[in-house]
Amino acid sequence: xxxxxxxxxxxxxxxxxxxxxxxxxxxxxxxxxxxxxxxxxxxxxxxxxxxxxxxxxxxxxxxxxxxxxxxxxxxxxxxxxxxxxxxxxxxxxxxxxxxxxxxxxxxxxxxxxxxxxxxxxxxxxxxxxxxxxxxxxxxxxxxxxxxxxxxxxxxxxxxxxxxxxxxxxxxxxxxxxxxxxxxxxxxxxxxxxxxxxxxxxxxxxxxxxxxxxxxxxxxxxxxxxxxxxxxxxxxxxxxxxxxxxxxxxxxxxxxxxxxxxxxxxxxxxxxxxxxxxxxxxxxxxxxxxxxxxxxxxxxxxxxxxxxxxxxxxxxxxxxxxxxxxxxxxxxxxxxxxxxxxxxxxxxxxxxxxxxxxxxxxxxxxxxxxxxxxxxxxxxxxxxxxxxxxxxxxxxxxxxxxxxxxxxxxxxxxxxxxxxxxxxxxxxxxxxxxxxxxxxxxxxxxxxxxxxxxxxxxxxxxxxxxxxxxxxxxxxxxxxxxxxxxxxxxxxxxxxxxxxxxxxxxxxxxxxxxxxxxxxxxxxxxxxxxxxxxxxxxxxxxxxxxxxxxxxxxxxxxxxxxxxxxxxxxxxxxxxxxxxxxxxxxxxxxxxxxxxxxxxxxxxxxxxxxxxxxxxxxxxxxxxxxxxxxxxxxxxxxxxxxxxxxxxxxxxxxxxxxxxxxxxxxxxxxxxxxxxxxxxxxxxxxxxxxxxxxxxxxxxxxxxxxxxxxxxxxxxxxxxxxxxxxxxxxxxxxxxxxxxxxx
Amino acid sequence: xxxxxxxxxxxxxxxxxxxxxxxxxxxxxxxxxxxxxxxxxxxxxxxxxxxxxxxxxxxxxxxxxxxxxxxxxxxxxxxxxxxxxxxxxxxxxxxxxxxxxxxxxxxxxxxxxxxxxxxxxxxxxxxxxxxxxxxxxxxxxxxxxxxxxxxxxxxxxx
Ligand code: FES
Ligand code: FES
Numbered sequence: 001x002x003x004x005x006x007x008x009x010x011x012x013x014x015x016x017x018x019x020x021x022x023x024x025x026x027x028x029x030x031x032x033x034x035x036x037x038x039x040x041x042x043x044x045x046x047x048x049x050x051x052x053x054x055x056x057x058x059x060x061x062x063x064x065x066x067x068x069x070x071x072x073x074x075x076x077x078x079x080x081x082x083x084x085x086x087x088x089x090x091x092x093x094x095x096x097x098x099x100x101x102x103x104x105x106x107x108x109x110x111x112x113x114x115x116x117x118x119x120x121x122x123x124x125x126x127x128x129x130x131x132x133x134x135x136x137x138x139x140x141x142x143x144x145x146x147x148x149x150x151x152x153x154x155x156x157x158x159x160x161x162x163x164x165x166x167x168x169x170x171x172x173x174x175x176x177x178x179x180x181x182x183x184x185x186x187x188x189x190x191x192x193x194x195x196x197x198x199x200x201x202x203x204x205x206x207x208x209x210x211x212x213x214x215x216x217x218x219x220x221x222x223x224x225x226x227x228x229x230x231x232x233x234x235x236x237x238x239x240x241x242x243x244x245x246x247x248x249x250x251x252x253x254x255x256x257x258x259x260x261x262x263x264x265x266x267x268x269x270x271x272x273x274x275x276x277x278x279x280x281x282x283x284x285x286x287x288x289x290x291x292x293x294x295x296x297x298x299x300x301x302x303x304x305x306x307x308x309x310x311x312x313x314x315x316x317x318x319x320x321x322x323x324x325x326x327x328x329x330x331x332x333x334x335x336x337x338x339x340x341x342x343x344x345x346x347x348x349x350x351x352x353x354x355x356x357x358x359x360x361x362x363x364x365x366x367x368x369x370x371x372x373x374x375x376x377x378x379x380x381x382x383x384x385x386x387x388x389x390x391x392x393x394x395x396x397x398x399x400x401x402x403x404x405x406x407x408x409x410x411x412x413x414x415x416x417x418x419x420x421x422x423x424x425x426x427x428x429x430x431x432x433x434x435x436x437x438x439x440x441x442x443x444x445x446x447x448x449x450x451x452x453x454x455x456x457x458x459x460x461x462x463x464x465x466x467x468x469x470x471x472x473x474x475x476x477x478x479x480x481x482x483x484x485x486x487x488x489x490x491x492x493x494x495x496x497x498x499x500x501x502x503x504x505x506x507x508x509x510x511x512x513x514x515x516x517x518x519x520x521x522x523x524x525x526x527x528x529x530x531x532x533x534x535x536x537x538x539x540x541x542x543x544x545x546x547x548x549x550x551x552x553x554x555x556x557x558x559x560x561x562x563x564x565x566x567x568x569x570x571x572x573x574x575x576x577x578x579x580x581x582x583x584x585x586x587x588x589x590x591x592x593x594x595x596x597x598x599x600x601x602x603x604x605x606x607x608x609x610x611x612x613x614x615x616x617x618x619x620x621x622x623x624x625x626x627x628x629x630x631x632x633x634x635x636x637x638x639x640x641x642x643x644x645x646x647x648x649x650x651x652x653x654x655x656x657x658x659x660x661x662x663x664x665x666x667x668x669x670x671x672x673x674x675x676x677x678x679x680x681x682x683x684x685x686x687x688x689x690x691x692x693x694x695x696x697x698x699x700x701x702x703x704x705x706x707x708x709x710x711x712x713x714x715x716x717x718x719x720x721x722x723x724x725x726x727x728x729x730x731x732x733x734x735x736x737x738x739x740x741x742x
Numbered sequence: 743x744x745x746x747x748x749x750x751x752x753x754x755x756x757x758x759x760x761x762x763x764x765x766x767x768x769x770x771x772x773x774x775x776x777x778x779x780x781x782x783x784x785x786x787x788x789x790x791x792x793x794x795x796x797x798x799x800x801x802x803x804x805x806x807x808x809x810x811x812x813x814x815x816x817x818x819x820x821x822x823x824x825x826x827x828x829x830x831x832x833x834x835x836x837x838x839x840x841x842x843x844x845x846x847x848x849x850x851x852x853x854x855x856x857x858x859x860x861x862x863x864x865x866x867x868x869x870x871x872x873x874x875x876x877x878x879x880x881x882x883x884x885x886x887x888x889x890x891x892x893x894x895x896x897x898x899x900x
Contacts, residue, residue: 652879
C-alpha cells in the first residue's frame with residue numbers, strides 16, 4: 001500500500017519551507033537548498049545530497065495533465081527511493097534535458113525510458129557502494145526503500161552517497177530495469193498530486209503570480225487585426241491615470257507571424273488595475289492592413305468552393321468513382337466545425353528581468369526552450385550567449401497548446417529591455433480570446449457507398465481549413481493536418497480517397513488540444529453513424545464491422561505518408577484490435593443496446609490519436625431543443641499507465657472540453673477583428689451541465705503513450721450521434737447553436 | 743488609504759477606492775491565491791468571502807470592501823486543513839489548479855449554509871465557477887466528502 005504523499009508534512013519533515021509566494025522554492029533551482037556538502041548527480045534528472053534527500057528534475061511543464069506528479073515517479077521507483085525523501089524541482093529551459101516542448105501528448109512516451117534509466121543508474125551505484133562497504137559481491141546487495149541490505153545488515157542511502165559519488169557511472173545497456181510488477185509508485189491508482197497542497201492553500205505559483213522587487217505590470221493594446229499597425233497614438237490621458245508609469249510602443253509584426261510579438265502599445269504601471277485603466281484611455285488609430293478584408297461569414301463560400309475542388313489527394317485505394325457507379329446506396333454529408341480559442345483558465349503571462357547581459361524570465365510556458373530562442377531573437381542575443389537567458393517555468397493555469405507559442409514571453413523580454421525595469425506582461429481574458437493562435441474553422445465533405453448487403457464499399461473524405469503552417473509560411477495554402485483524424489482512419493474499405501483543399505489565411509492559426517482531430521474525427525465518426533443508419537445496422541456493430549479484422553494498418557499501401565505522430569510504425573503500430581477492444585469495453589460498461597425511453601439515445605465514437613486508443617459512449621436525453629448529458633463512458637488504451645488517476649482526470653477533462661466546443665465553441669472575425677472576447681460570448685460548460693464521467697482503463701503492457709489530447713476527438717461525434725439516436729436529428733455543424741445544454 | 747480586515751488582520755492598503763479588491767489583494771497585499779479569469783464576474787476564479795459571503799473580487803471595488811472582513815484562500819485555515827481543502831486533496835480534484843481557489847471558496851460558502859448538499863444543491867451553488875480543465879465531477883464528489891468530514895469534525899468537538 002502506498003501512502004499518499006502529503007506534501008505539507010513532507011516539506012516540514014525535510015525542513016524545506018513550503019511554496020512561498022515569491023518564486024516558490026520548487027521553481028527556482030538557484031534557491032534549492034542542499035543539506036550536507038555532497039552532491040551526487042550521475043544523471044541530469046536526479047541528484048542526492050549528504051542527507052540522502054533525492055532531488056528529481058521535472059523538465060516538462062505542468063498544465064493540469066499531471067506531468068509533475070507522474071514523470072518523477074519513474075525515477076523514484078527505479079531508485080527505490082522513499083517518496084517522502086524526494087523533492088521535485090522544475091527545470092530551467094536547457095538543452096541538456098532533451099526536448100522540453102510539452103505538447104503533442106508525448107511527455108510520457110518520449111521520456112519514460114530515460115527517466116527509468118536515471119533512477120536505475122543511481123540505484124546501481126548505491127548498490128555498488130554498499131558492496132564495497134560490506135566487501136561482498138554486488139549481486140548480494142539488495143536495494144529497497146532508501147536502503148541497501150545484505151543479510152540482516154542495512155545501510156541508509158545517506159551513508160552510501162559519498163562512496164557512490166566517486167564510482168564510475170554505469171553504461172545504460174548494463175542497467176537492470178524493473179518490470180511493471182516490481183514498480184511501487186508507477187501505475188498505482190492513488191498517488192497524490194505533487195502540487196495538491198499548494199493548490200488548495202493558494203500557494204501554487206502560476207505565471208500570473210510571479211512577484212519581483214520593483215516589478216511593474218504591463219498590459220498591451222494589440223492591433224485588432226493581425227499584421228495591423230499603429231498609425232498614431234495619443235497617451236496623454238493614459239499618463240494621467242494614477243499608477244501608470246510609462247507607455248511603450250512595440251515594433252510592428254511582419255509576416256510570418258511565428259511566435260513574434262503582435263505589436264501595439266504597452267501601458268506599464270505599478271499594478272494591474274492601473275495598467276488596465278490606462279490602456280482604456282489610450283487613443284490609438286490603427287492601420288488594419290490587408291487582413292481586414294476577412295470575415296468568417298463571407299469566407300464560408302470560399303471554403304465550400306475549395307472543398308468541391310480539392311487540390312491534393314493524400315491517400316487513395318481502389319476507385320471511389322467506380323464504387324459509386326456500382327453502389328446500392330450513396331450517402332453524402334458536409335460538416336463544419338467553427339474556429340476555436342484555447343481559453344486557458346490562466347491567460348498568458350510572463351515576467352522578465354534584465355541585469356547586465358543576463359535575462360531572467362518566469363513564464364507559464366509549455367516550451368522553455370522555444371521561449372529562450374524567442375527571447376534571443378527578440379533581443380538579438382547571439383546563440384553563443386544562450387546561457388545568459390534563463391527561462392523559469394511556473395505552473396501553467398491550463399495550456400492546451402496556447403502556451404507553447406511564446407509570443408507573450410517575447411513581449412515581457414522586449415519591455416524589460418526597453419524600460420530597464422522588471423516587467424510582468426499580463427494578458428486579460430479579452431486579450432487571450434481576441435489575439436489567439438486559433439483552431440481553424442473547417443469544412444469537410446464525406447461520401448460513402450453501400451452494396452446490396454449494406455457493406456461499405458467506398459469512403460471519401462475531403463477537408464479544407466486554414467493550415468497551421470500559414471503561421472510559419474504565409475504562402476502555405478493546403479489544408480492541414482490530414483494525419484490527425486482524416487488520412488489515418490482505420491476502416492477496412494476497398495475504395496478510399498482522402499483529399500485536401502486550399503485557401504488563404506487571415507489570422508494566426510495554431511494547435512488547440514488534439515488539433516485537427518477535433519474537426520476530422522467529428523466528421524468521420526458522425527458519418528460512420530450516418531452510414532450505419534442508412535445500412536439499418538446498430539451503430540456500434542457497424543463501427544466494429546467497418547474496422548474489420550484484427551490487423552496492423554499499413555497506410556503506405558495507399559500511398560499515404562503517415563507521420564504516426566513522429567514515431568516508427570514498428571514500435572507504435574496502428575492496431576485495429578486495440579481500437580475494437582476499447583469500443584467493446586465502453587459499450588459494455590455503458591450497457592449499450594439497453595432499451596431507452598423516448599427522447600433518450602446513446603452515441604458512440606472511437607479513434608486512435610496520439611498513439612492512444614479511446615472510445616466514448618454518451619447517453620443524452622432531449623426535450624425540444626434541450627439536451628441533457630445523462631451518462632458518459634470512456635475506455636482508454638494508452639499502453640502501460642504510469643499514473644492511472646491522472647489518466648482518468650484527463651478523460652474527465654476531455655469530455656468537458658469536448659462538450660464546451662460542441663455547444664459553444666465559435667470564434668468568428670468581422671473585418672479581420674475577432675468578435676468574441678470573454679466567457680459571456682465564448683462560453684464554457686458549467687458544473688450543472690456535466691454528469692459523472694466513467695473512465696475504464698485497459699490494463700495494457702504496450703509502450704506507454706499520452707493522454708492529454710486523445711480523449712477529446714471522439715467526444716463531439718459521440719454526443720451528436722447520441723442526439724441523433726434520441727430524436728432523429730442529425731447535426732453537422734458545430735457548435736450546436738440551436739440546441740441548449742441543460 | 744483603505745482599511746479592511748484581510749484574513750483576520752487589520753490591513754491598510756494604499757489603493758484608489760475604485761480598484762477591484764482582486765487587484766488590491768494580488769498586487770498590493772501580495773496575496774496571489776485569488777485568481778483572475780475574466781474580470782467580469784462570470785468565471786468565479788476570484789471568489790473570496792466578504793463578511794462570510796462569497797463574492798467576485800474582480801468586480802468588487804475597494805470602496806465596498808472597506809471596513810469589511812475579507813477571507814481569501816490563504817486565510818481559509820491556518821494549516822491548510824479545512825475539510826474542503828482536505829477533501830480536495832484526498833480526491834485529487836485539481837488538474838491545473840488555477841480555478842481551484844475560487845472553487846474552494848464557493849464550496850466552503852455552500853457548506854456553511856447547507857451542511858448536507860445534494861447534487862442539485864452543489865450544481866446550483868457551483869455553476870458560477872468555470873473549470874476549463876474539467877474537474878466538475880470531482881468537485882461534486884469532494885464537496886460531499888467535505889460535508890462528511892465537517893460533520894465528523896463538528897461531532898468530535900461537541
Ligand atoms: S475573475 Fe472574477 S469572476 Fe472571473
Ligand atoms: S483545474 Fe484547471 S481550470 Fe480548473
